[in-house]
Amino acid sequence: MVLFPHRHLLGIKGLTQADITFLLDKADEAVKISRQREKKTSTLRGLTQINLFFEASTRTQSSFELAGKRLGADVMNMSVGNSSVKKGETLIDTAMTLNAMRPDVLVIRHSSGGAAALLAQKVSCSVVNAGDGQHEHPTQALLDALTIRRALGSLSGITVAICGDVLHSRVARSNIILLNAMGARVRVVAPPTLLPSGIRDMSVEVYHDMKEGLKNADVVMMLRLQRERMSGSFVPSVREYFHYYGLDAEKLKAAKEGALVMHPGPMNRGVEIASEIADGPQSVIERQVEMGVAVRMAVMEALLLSNNNGERA
Amino acid sequence: MSGITILKNARIIDPSRHVDEIGTIVIKDGVIAEAGASALNQGAPEGATVKDCTGLIATPGLVDARVHVGEPGAEHRETIASAARAAAAGGVTSFIMMPDTDPVIDDIALVEFVRKTARDTAIVNVYPAAAMTKGLGGVEMTEFGLLSEAGAVAFDNGRKALSDSLVLRRAMSYARELGVVISLSPRDKYLGNGAMNEGLLASWLGLSGIPKEAEIIPLERDLRIAGLTGGKYHAALISVPESAEAVQVARKRGAKVTCGVSINNLTLNENDIGEYRTFFKLSPPLRTEDDRMAMVDALNRGEIDIIVSAHDPQDVDTKRLPFPEAEEGAVGLETMLSAALRLHHAGHVSLMRLIDAMSTRPAQIFGLDAGTLKAGAKADVTLIDLDQPWTVARDALTSRSKNTPFEDALFSGRAVATYVAGVCVYTAG
Numbered sequence: 001m002v003l004f005p006h007r008h009l010l011g012i013k014g015l016t017q018a019d020i021t022f023l024l025d026k027a028d029e030a031v032k033i034s035r036q037r038e039k040k041t042s043t044l045r046g047l048t049q050i051n052l053f054f055e056a057s058t059r060t061q062s063s064f065e066l067a068g069k070r071l072g073a074d075v076m077n078m079s080v081g082n083s084s085v086k087k088g089e090t091l092i093d094t095a096m097t098l099n100a101m102r103p104d105v106l107v108i109r110h111s112s113g114g115a116a117a118l119l120a121q122k123v124s125c126s127v128v129n130a131g132d133g134q135h136e137h138p139t140q141a142l143l144d145a146l147t148i149r150r151a152l153g154s155l156s157g158i159t160v161a162i163c164g165d166v167l168h169s170r171v172a173r174s175n176i177i178l179l180n181a182m183g184a185r186v187r188v189v190a191p192p193t194l195l196p197s198g199i200r201d202m203s204v205e206v207y208h209d210m211k212e213g214l215k216n217a218d219v220v221m222m223l224r225l226q227r228e229r230m231s232g233s234f235v236p237s238v239r240e241y242f243h244y245y246g247l248d249a250e251k252l253k254a255a256k257e258g259a260l261v262m263h264p265g266p267m268n269r270g271v272e273i274a275s276e277i278a279d280g281p282q283s284v285i286e287r288q289v290e291m292g293v294a295v296r297m298a299v300m301e302a303l304l305l306s307n308n309n310g311e312r313a
Numbered sequence: 314m315s316g317i318t319i320l321k322n323a324r325i326i327d328p329s330r331h332v333d334e335i336g337t338i339v340i341k342d343g344v345i346a347e348a349g350a351s352a353l354n355q356g357a358p359e360g361a362t363v364k365d366c367t368g369l370i371a372t373p374g375l376v377d378a379r380v381h382v383g384e385p386g387a388e389h390r391e392t393i394a395s396a397a398r399a400a401a402a403g404g405v406t407s408f409i410m411m412p413d414t415d416p417v418i419d420d421i422a423l424v425e426f427v428r429k430t431a432r433d434t435a436i437v438n439v440y441p442a443a444a445m446t447k448g449l450g451g452v453e454m455t456e457f458g459l460l461s462e463a464g465a466v467a468f469d470n471g472r473k474a475l476s477d478s479l480v481l482r483r484a485m486s487y488a489r490e491l492g493v494v495i496s497l498s499p500r501d502k503y504l505g506n507g508a509m510n511e512g513l514l515a516s517w518l519g520l521s522g523i524p525k526e527a528e529i530i531p532l533e534r535d536l537r538i539a540g541l542t543g544g545k546y547h548a549a550l551i552s553v554p555e556s557a558e559a560v561q562v563a564r565k566r567g568a569k570v571t572c573g574v575s576i577n578n579l580t581l582n583e584n585d586i587g588e589y590r591t592f593f594k595l596s597p598p599l600r601t602e603d604d605r606m607a608m609v610d611a612l613n614r615g616e617i618d619i620i621v622s623a624h625d626p627q628d629v630d631t632k633r634l635p636f637p638e639a640e641e642g643a644v645g646l647e648t649m650l651s652a653a654l655r656l657h658h659a660g661h662v663s664l665m666r667l668i669d670a671m672s673t674r675p676a677q678i679f680g681l682d683a684g685t686l687k688a689g690a691k692a693d694v695t696l697i698d699l700d701q702p703w704t705v706a707r708d709a710l711t712s713r714s715k716n717t718p719f720e721d722a723l724f725s726g727r728a729v730a731t732y733v734a735g736v737c738v739y740t741a742g
Contacts, residue, residue, distance in 0.1 A: 013517075092633050112635030113519040114589030133637065134519030170519060197522055198513035 004302035008120045008127040011136035012177040020145065020181060026298035027146050027291070033070060034293055043301055045072040047104040052095070053079045053130070054110040059265055059289065060130050060139075064107045067296035073104070091115060092122055099123040104304055108132070113170075126303040128296075134168050140264050141174035143295040145182065147288050148219055151260055156183035161213050161255070162204075163189040164223035164245060164272050165234075167196050171264045172223060176204055189213030191245065193234045194225075210245055214254040222247055222263045222272050230271065238271050248274040252282070260284050317341050318735055319357050320694065323366035325349060327373060328669035329685035338371055340692040343735035348686040366696060369729065372668045373684050374406025374437075374693030375650060378573060378675040379549055379621035381471075381642065383713075384430065385423075386415025391626040391713045393427065396646065397435035399712040401739035403622075403647040404728025406693035407438040407676070407683045412449070413471030419444035419455045424463040436738040437731075438693070440681060442467040445484055445495060449473045454484045457491050466679045467494045469549065472596065472641075474502040478534055485544030494679060496547040499532040499556075500597065508637045510583045510598045518589065520636060523598050525553045532556050536563035539570050547678060548572040550623060552597035554607035557616045571678050575623035576645055579609055580652045581718055591632045591639035592718045595623070612670060613662045618678065620670045622649040626714030644712045648705060650697070651724035657699075658725055664699075692735040699726045701741075 004022055006015070033039060049068040053061050061077060068075040078098070091110065098106065105126045108116050113133035120127040131137040149155055160179055166172040166188050179186045180203045188199065189207045200206055207213030214220060225241065235241040242248075247261065261273075261283045269275045278285060318340040325336045325348055336350035347353065348371075357363050377400065383390035391399075393410070400408055410427060412418035418427060424441050431439035443465035447453045457468060468488065475481055475497055488495050504527040509515050511522025532548055536559060539546035548560055551572050560572045577595055582602045586593045593599060600608075611617045625642025632639050645652075653671060656662040672695075676684025682691050705719045731739040 090630065090634060110635060112637045114637075115635040117588050118633075118635055132519075133635070134521075136519070173517065173519060196516035197511050197524075198516045201513050202516065 004306045006303065009138050009299055009303060010116050010120055010127065010129045012138045012141050012174045012181070013136070015181070017181050020142070020178060023142055023295070023298050023302060024146050024149060026302060027142070027294040028150075030294035030297040031291070033297070034290070039070050040072060041070065042072045044068070044304055047073045047304060048102070049073045049075045049105045049107065049300065050098055050103045051075065051077045051107045052098065052109070053077070054091070054108070054115070055131070057109055057131070059292070060109065063289070063292040064130060064296050067293050067300060070293070071297055071301060073300070091118065095119045095123055099125065105300055128299060128303070131170055133170065134173070135170055136174045137170040138174050139292070139296055139299060140171045141178040142299070143288055143291040144175055144221065144262060144264070145178055146291045146295055147262065147284055148260065150291070151284060152218060155179065158218040159185045159187065159216060160219040160221055161187045161189055161217040162221045162223065163210065163213065163247065165194045165225045165229065166190050166199070166223065167194045168226065168229070169223045175221065176202055187213050187217065189245070191235060210251045211254040214251060217255040217259055219260045219262060220247060220252065220255050222261070224264065224266065225268060225272050227268070242271055246270070246272055246274060247277050249276060252277060258282060262288060265289070317358060317361040319353065319361050319363045320366050320371055320696070321353070321363060323369050323371035323696065325371050325686065326664055326668050327686040328665055328673040329373065330687055332686075333665060338686060338694060340694070340732070340735040343692055345686055345688055345690045345692050347688055368698070370664070370697040370699055371686070372695050372697065373672045373686050374695050374731065374733065375404050375671045376675040376681060376683050377405045377408040377622050377624065377646060377649060377671070378619055378679060379411065379575075380408040380624040380646065381411045381626065382414065383626060384414065385426065389713070390628050392434070393430045393439055394434035395711070395713045396624070397431070397437045397439060399644070399646040399710070400437045401731045401733070402711045402728070404650045404695035404697065404731050405437060405646055406695065406731060406733050407440065407681055408646070409440045409442050409466060409679060411471050412442050412444040412469055413473070417444050417448050418442070419447050419449070421456070421459050421463045424460055424465050428464050437733050438683065440464070440466045440679070442469040442496065444468070445470045445475070445497070446480065451475050451477055451480060454480065454487060457488055457493055461491060461493050466681065467496045467547070469496040472498070474500050474505070474531065476502060478538065481535065482538050482542060485538055485542040485546065489542055489544040492545070494545045494547050496549045497535055498550040498596070499528050499535060499548055501527040501531050504530065508594065509586060510600050512583070512601065514583055514586070525555060528552060528597060529555050529559065533559055536560065536568060536570055539563065540566055540568040543569065545569045550575050550597055550621070551617070552578045552600050552608070553604050554611055557608065557611035561616045571618040573619040573621050574608055574612060574617050576620055576649045576652045577623065577643060577718060578605065579612065579620065580655055581605070585718065589636040591634065591636055592643055592716050592720070594636060594639050594641050595643055595718075596641040609656060609661050613666060615666070618670065619675045620649065620653060620667070622646050626712055627716045628714055632716050643716055643718045644710065644714055645717070647710055647712060648717060648719045648724070651703070651727050652719065654699065654724070654726035692732060694732040695728050696730040697726060698729045701725070701727055701729065703727055
């Protein structure tokens with residue numbers, strides 16, 4: 001029986017509630033492994049994982065690397081800085097070259113939406129989307145879900161307020177899909193310039209006022225605001241943005257008592273979140289990082305073992 | 314071409330004379346001698362080539378007013394000769410070639426180069442449009458007078474948006490006296506800086522959107538300037554009904570304006586993009602199904618004057634990329650007619666209007682010797698089998714580039730023979 005009937009993880013879209021629950025349950029197991037002294041298993045021994053990162057990322061890349069290593073896979077990192085991509089080679093050519101080296105899984109991050117899907121059409125191994133432009137970042141949504149489920153017990157019926165630059169956020173898109181699939185209520189809170197067109201039809205409640213949007217929320221999920229979008233192009237200034245949309249103690253009071261504070265990182269302290277909140281008792285930001293490794297272990301195991309179930313199960 | 318060719322028993326549809334009847338076309342020395350039910354009642358003369366066209370439609374050769382070619386500069390995508398072969402296969406006997414080549418067609422020598430290359434290598438009529446501004450830079454106007462004398466049939470800024478309204482005003486004033494057409498594809502380069510139609514679909518795909526307003530705003534400006542100067546203006550590619558309406562309103566104000574729509578915007582919509590299919594990344598972008606239907610209605614009412622293929626050959630290196638990075642454009646010379654026939658089969662647009670929009674009307678707008686089967690006209694004729702089923706196979710396309718949005722599409726109807734100046738340049742099968 002195939003427990004996870006997918007060859008690739010390109011997005012949360014396309015996953016059923018059962019798929020998501022399966023991955024989260026598996027990730028719960030992986031958390032235990034990561035908390036042992038002996039962290040290395042032989043689950044994916046002999047398999048090769050290539051991390052292909054066209055966009056700089058320290059945390060996601062290390063998280064995928066560690067996840068692969070903990071499962072016993074051989075992990076290779078490839079980042080744009082030292083590849084031939086700068087010499088004009090296309091994404092597909094790079095991918096085909098790597099594919100010829102017969103990896104079992106390609107983890108890709110790229111600045112363009114659809115890059116992971118494009119790759120998946122051309123290569124013969126599994127592809128995991130580690131973030132494609134403004135489209136999706138499925139492992140981030142899964143790790144957020146795992147963090148919430150472990151803290152609150154369930155995703156069903158809870159209210160999550162996603163705040164900040166929803167327009168440019170792949171994290172927001174993946175989370176909106178996942179949380180809706182799991183029966184949570186999703187709100188978005190942002191100035192109109194940072195919301196995509198048609199947002200009201202994306203199964204969310206839309207707020208432009210932080211306190212209203214946070215009212216009775218179980219989870220407050222902050223998004224990163226890219227530096228180049230802070231001064232005049234999307235919002236007038238950092239000062240004004242923080243004043244209206246930065247999460248500080250005052251605004252957090254509007255949320256349910258003890259509401260979880262989350263952030264996918266890296267944070268801009270004093271822009272979207274005050275330091276005292278980021279480091280405060282309600283923050284689960286570091287916990288999210290820990291869950292990240294577990295979720296990525298779960299994803300790779302699910303993809304690779306269901307692919308090879310004849311030989312390896 | 315000397316000699317006599319007779320196409321008999323054809324259903325002749327000639328919008329230039331409002332003719333739709335079974336009859337005969339007599340071609341003598343490359344020119345139409347007669348075309349209609351009463352032609353050749355005395356029987357065929359000795360030595361004539363006679364073709365029985367029973368069951369076929371004969372129309373004036375199709376005219377495609379917007380074709381990008383890669384020559385000079387990107388011959389690996391398309392040469393003038395290969396575009397002409399693709400045109401013939403699609404029933405197109407004349408096309409207007411856009412000036413955004415490398416180098417840009419902004420000089421008499423280049424117009425002459427295109428005409429000479431076309432004369433020597435192309436099997437259909439190729440008319441150059443010259444750049445409206447030098448190097449398409451949007452700053453200095455080109456030599457409209459000398460370029461038209463050399464054979465340029467329109468002045469166009471190609472894929473480039475024209476930002477400076479003062480440049481446009483002067484160009485249109487100057488062009489008015491010469492009677493030449495300024496043709497632009499309205500797109501605001503700031504507001505229009507996106508990858509696909511703005512809306513829910515783009516939002517889910519995480520792609521930046523191009524709102525309708527990115528077309529409507531510069532179009533309204535252009536129409537106002539056309540009114541102000543009295544020059545002839547052609548909105549080459551519009552994609553939303555509000556644009557068709559704006560053109561209509563300007564016409565009522567007395568401006569000499571016309572407009573065109575790409576066959577893609579009449580037969581496809583944004584949902585065809587699916588999961589980032591770059592062959593559907595077009596300019597103007599594919600819009601919603603409601604927009605498409607409204608554009609079909611506007612075409613039907615004659616508010617949209619012409620249909621173009623917007624043929625834009627792109628190679629693997631510009632299309633096999635992530636969606637935001639891929640180039641816009643699709644080939645279309647070979648599929649325009651068949652795609653347009655979908656509108657006929659669906660009962661949305663009459664054959665007369667379709668042929669008018671793909672032959673008679675563009676010939677009138679750009680002053681080409683085409684678009685009619687009246688006696689004395691050049692014998693450019695397209696024979697169409699209205700119901701012949703065929704499937705678009707990418708590798709079977711004549712065009713050097715294969716970026717068709719109609720890959721594997723099933724069509725009913727196609728050109729089965731194409732005549733240019735009385736010479737058969739293409740037969741199907």
